[in-house]
Amino acid sequence: MTQIELPSYLEQSGEVKARFDDIKQREVILELKDLEKVFSTAKGDVTALKNINFKAHRREFVCVIGASGCGKSTLIRILAGLESASAGEVLLDGKPVSGPGPDRGMVFQGYTLFPWLTVKKNVMFGLRSQGLGYATAESEALQWIDLVGLEKFSDSYPDQLSGGMKQRVAIARALANKPRILLMDEPYGALDVQTRSKMQSYLLEIWHNIDITVLFITHDLDEAIYLADRILVLKSHPGEVEEIIEVPVPRPRDPEQFISPEFLATRKRIDQLIHPPITEDGEDKLNMIRLTRVGDEVEP
Amino acid sequence: MSSSPWFAPRIALSTKRTRVLTIVSFLLPLLIWSAISYLPFLWHPKIKIVEPGDVSYFKINMLVDREVFDKETLKVKEVGKVLPIGTRANPIYLPAPHEVAKAFVTSFTTEPQRRSEQWLHESLWHSITIIFFGFILSSLVGVPIGVLCGTYAAVSRINEPFIEFFRYLPAPAFGALAVAVLGIYDGPKIAIIFIGTFFQQVLIVSNTTRKLDISLLEAALTLGAKRMQLLFKVVIPGILPDLFRDLRILLGWAWTYLIVAELIGTSSGITWFITQQARYKNFDNVFAAIMMIGIIGLLSDIILAKLGKYIFPWERSANKA
Ligand SMILES: Nc1ncnc2c1ncn2[C@@H]1O[C@H](COP(=O)(O)OP(=O)(O)O)[C@@H](O)[C@H]1O
Ligand SMILES: [Mg+2]
Numbered sequence: 001m002t003q004i005e006l007p008s009y010l011e012q013s014g015e016v017k018a019r020f021d022d023i024k025q026r027e028v029i030l031e032l033k034d035l036e037k038v039f040s041t042a043k044g045d046v047t048a049l050k051n052i053n054f055k056a057h058r059r060e061f062v063c064v065i066g067a068s069g070c071g072k073s074t075l076i077r078i079l080a081g082l083e084s085a086s087a088g089e090v091l092l093d094g095k096p097v098s099g100p101g102p103d104r105g106m107v108f109q110g111y112t113l114f115p116w117l118t119v120k121k122n123v124m125f126g127l128r129s130q131g132l133g134y135a136t137a138e139s140e141a142l143q144w145i146d147l148v149g150l151e152k153f154s155d156s157y158p159d160q161l162s163g164g165m166k167q168r169v170a171i172a173r174a175l176a177n178k179p180r181i182l183l184m185d186e187p188y189g190a191l192d193v194q195t196r197s198k199m200q201s202y203l204l205e206i207w208h209n210i211d212i213t214v215l216f217i218t219h220d221l222d223e224a225i226y227l228a229d230r231i232l233v234l235k236s237h238p239g240e241v242e243e244i245i246e247v248p249v250p251r252p253r254d255p256e257q258f259i260s261p262e263f264l265a266t267r268k269r270i271d272q273l274i275h276p277p278i279t280e281d282g283e284d285k286l287n288m289i290r291l292t293r294v295g296d297e298v299e300p
Numbered sequence: 301m302s303s304s305p306w307f308a309p310r311i312a313l314s315t316k317r318t319r320v321l322t323i324v325s326f327l328l329p330l331l332i333w334s335a336i337s338y339l340p341f342l343w344h345p346k347i348k349i350v351e352p353g354d355v356s357y358f359k360i361n362m363l364v365d366r367e368v369f370d371k372e373t374l375k376v377k378e379v380g381k382v383l384p385i386g387t388r389a390n391p392i393y394l395p396a397p398h399e400v401a402k403a404f405v406t407s408f409t410t411e412p413q414r415r416s417e418q419w420l421h422e423s424l425w426h427s428i429t430i431i432f433f434g435f436i437l438s439s440l441v442g443v444p445i446g447v448l449c450g451t452y453a454a455v456s457r458i459n460e461p462f463i464e465f466f467r468y469l470p471a472p473a474f475g476a477l478a479v480a481v482l483g484i485y486d487g488p489k490i491a492i493i494f495i496g497t498f499f500q501q502v503l504i505v506s507n508t509t510r511k512l513d514i515s516l517l518e519a520a521l522t523l524g525a526k527r528m529q530l531l532f533k534v535v536i537p538g539i540l541p542d543l544f545r546d547l548r549i550l551l552g553w554a555w556t557y558l559i560v561a562e563l564i565g566t567s568s569g570i571t572w573f574i575t576q577q578a579r580y581k582n583f584d585n586v587f588a589a590i591m592m593i594g595i596i597g598l599l600s601d602i603i604l605a606k607l608g609k610y611i612f613p614w615e616r617s618a619n620k621a
Contacts, residue, residue, distance in 0.1 A: 080522050102524030112519040112535045116614050126523035129533070157614040177523060 003052060009265040012248045020246055023229060027093075029213045030056040030079070030181050034088035037074050047238035050076045052088070054232060054241065056181070056213055061204075063228035064217045067274050071239025072217045079215065080106045092180055102126055105174030107184040111166040113158035119169050120154040126177040144172040147206060147238050164195040168202065175206075181213045188223070197255060200226055204253060216254045225266050226253055233273045242273050319383075330397065337396035344388035353384035363389060395584040400591070403584035407577075409587075420573055424592065427558060427569035430486060434493025434561070435554045439547065442501035449502060450509020451535050460506065463499050471496035471557055473563040484565030492564060496557035497550055504546050514539045541612045548604050555597050 012020070035052035038045050048071040066072050066077050077083040079090055081100035090097045092104065100106075115121050120141050127137035147153050148168040159168055167187055174182055181214050188196045200223060207214055218224050228247050235242040248262040257263050306317070321497070336342050347369040355372045364372075369386055376383055390396075395403075407420050417424070439513035449456040471492050478488030478495075512535060520534045562571035570589055577585040609616050 021330070080518075082518050082521065099523040100518075100524075102522075104522065106522040108515055108519065110513075110515055112513075112515045114516060114519075114534070114538070116540065116612070125520070125525075125533070129520075129523055129525045129529055159614065175525065183522075 001203040002184070006268060009245065009248060009262070009269040011262075011265075012246065013250060015250050015264075016246075016248050019251065020229070023060050026058040026060070028055045029058050029060075029093060030215070031052075031091040031094070032079075033091065033208050035075070035078065035085050035090065036087040037071070037078060037083070038086040049078075049085075050238040050240050052241060054244070056215060058136075059207075059211060061227055062216065062232060063205060063224035063230075064215065064226045064232045064234060065219060065221065065270060066193055066234030066239065066242075067236050067240045067276065068219060070236035071077045073185055074233075075239070076106075076183050076215065076217055079105055079181075080183050092195055093121045102130060104290045105179035105182045105188075107167070107170045107174050107182065107187045109186045109189045111158065111163070111168055111170055113166055113173070114128050115158050118155050118157055119150060119161070120157065122169055125173065130177070131297040141176055142171075143175045145169075145241060147175075147209070148172045148202070154261060161288050162195070163191050164199050167191070167199060171203070171206065175210070175212065179212070184214065184216045186219065186294075187215050188218075196223075201255075203227065208252075219266050221270050222258060224270070225249060225263055226255070226258070231266075231270065233270060236272070245269065313525060333620050334397050337390060337394070340388045344390055345389055346389045347386035348389035349386045351385035354381035355384050358384050363392060392581055393583050395587055399584040400511060400587045403582075403588035404592075407585045407588050413580075417576075420589070422568050424541055426598070427562065427571070427593075428596070430561060430569060431493060431551075431554055431558060433486075434490045435497055435551055436455075436555075437490065438494045438497040438501055438554075439550075442498045443543065443547075446502045446505025447509050447531075447536065447539070449506035450512075450539075451531060456506060459502065463502050467499035467503065472560040472564075475560070477609040479565050486568075488564050489561040489568070492561035493554050493557050496561075497554050500553065501546075501550050502536075504550065507545060508542045508546055509535065509539050511542070541608065541615045544604075544608050544612070548601055548608075551604075552601065555593065558593075 009258055026247055032052050032054045035049055036047070037049040038047050040046075052075065054062075064075065074083060078085050079097075081097055084098075097104070098246070108190065114125065117125065120138065123141035123144050124134075124137045127140055128134070132140070142151070142154060145151055148171060150165060150168055150172070153161060153165065158169065161169065170187070173181075189201050191199060203214075203216075204227065205214075214227075216224075216227060218227075226249075231245040231247060233242040233245060234240065245266060247266055249257050249260065250262075304314075306313075345366060347366055349358045349360055349362045350365065352362075354376050355500045358364070358372070364386075366388075371386070373383055410420075412419055445455075445459060449459050472506065474495055475488065475492060477593050478491040482488045482491055516538055517530055517534055520530055523534060558569070567575060570593060574586050574589050577583075577589065578617045
């Protein structure tokens with residue numbers, strides 16, 4: 001089979017280049033400075049993250065990708081303020097963050113909707129915590145529910161909804177607080193392929209319509225390339241930034257681009273980064289000693 | 301449909317099968333009881349005298365052991381006198397189902413033996429109030445402490461080790477002490493129900509609270525919830541259905557302490573009725589009274605379960621999805 005000649009993933013069309021020039025001029029919303037996280041466990045210290053430096057610009061869509069266990073969740077939990085960094089700092093609009101707050105919305109992989117609240121009240125939760133009156137909070141919540149297309153379900157309970165719908169509620173709930181940045185930790189990891197691609201398009205549409213910066217964690221290459229302006233590739237043990245890739249696929253995105261040369265070139269590059277050629281440490285080799293070749297047993 | 305297996309691990313039965321089995325679960329013991337009562341060749345270790353014959357100490361309706369009857373019959377036969385006649389019978393402490401069924405009505409309509417004594421409905425009501433106050437008092441203190449223990453590690457550490465120790469002390473052991481402190485009437489009885497419930501309650505409620513998915517708290521934090529809001533807007537509503545289930549189970553346990561509690565100080569309530577009737581050898585009334593406790597317990601649990609479905613609508617929808 002002949003290999004199709006792919007362009008370099010570093011090659012950008014004029015349109016893409018112009019978009020990145022525009023993004024880089026925008027203000028920095030989120031800045032990570034020398035971020036480091038060490039967990040002390042019974043077996044000793046585990047460095048989950050090291051030397052993380054990154055800036056996300058306003059209205060930028062950033063994906064973080066890396067093998068399982070490389071520290072993606074740890075990173076986003078530090079950004080959300082649910083975990084504290086061992087060293088370095090997180091700046092939001094130039095101000096250091098300490099602890100969780102409504103200025104950073106979070107969407108978790110497990111839906112984490114409040115099962116005892118209806119869709120509407122789930123979305124109102126943040127607004128009410130902020131001290132907004134019931135009526136104001138309600139009308140704002142309904143607008144967000146409209147935005148994610150669930151107006152018919154505003155009085156349903158979360159357990160009456162499908163996985164994709166739940167995650168849309170979770171997005172509406174996070175956005176209702178008008179956060180500066182939306183943090184999403186493998187939000188579609190539990191969804192089936194079809195729902196997943198629908199949800200990706202939904203998210204792009206929402207992102208397109210409102211002023212929000214997104215930091216989206218995934219371990220799915222196609223998802224990352226389809227969604228992101230830039231992709232932060234993490235390597236494991238310790239989790240360090242391997243490369244920051246500017247996705248050369250033009251916007252608006254369309255699932256048909258999955259087979260475009262830019263897309264495939266980017267995919268190949270990330271694949272190389274997170275699945276490096278197998279090293280000779282024997283860990284991944286099958287133990288062949290006890291296997292016989294098919295047919296051996298019939299030979300005399 | 302009908303070919304689905306009766307025994308499949310963790311798989312729910314159809315409504316029809318559930319109903320059938322529920323009925324069978326009550327019918328089966330009733331059938332065994334009826335068989336023993338109405339089939340004279342089953343058990344029936346006694347003989348009820350119909351005609352005493354020439355046995356001097358036999359009287360009509362007297363119950364004697366079978367061996368005694370046979371021995372006496374043999375003796376009379378040898379000297380050629382009139383033989384006694386008897387039918388096989390069960391001991392007096394095992395009344396037949398229809399006798400107990402009748403007692404369900406008659407025990408309510410039978411006037412107390414003495415003026416100072418209570419009618420059955422008064423006794424039952426007294427028992428229910430003891431349970432109620434013991435359980436409510438325990439819950440008023442135990443549930444908040446349990447929730448706080450489950451929410452805050454510090455509260456848990458200062459309470460739970462001691463409670464863990466105390467719950468091994470049998471509540472009835474405090475009977476004498478309770479009488480000394482609270483007198484001989486309802487006080488010590490309520491105290492026994494309280495002691496029997498409270499310590500388990502704190503531990504069970506704190507455990508239930510700890511089982512609340514921590515990511516719900518994290519989600520609330522990222523939405524801007526403050527400390528008190530976490531407790532009142534997330535923890536408490538989050539555990540409410542499970543808490544309600546816990547309380548239903550604990551209420552059942554409280555009933556098991558009732559008999560001991562009512563024996564403390566002056567005997568009262570349904571326990572007094574049962575001991576009194578046993579003394580008069582009205583075992584049909586005894587059985588009826590014991591079953592009434594079961595029926596009240598079961599009925600109140602069914603009512604609470606239905607109530608739970610009504611006050612926690614999200615649970616209902618979860619079952620359907
Ligand atoms: N609370 C913790 N205590 C100790 N080690 C942890 C803790 N949380 C995560 N880790 C470790 O940090 C590493 C990164 O975990 P995580 O951020 O969950 O990875 P990812 O989300 O990329 O799969 C893993 O090796 C994990 O075992
Ligand atoms: Mg993760």
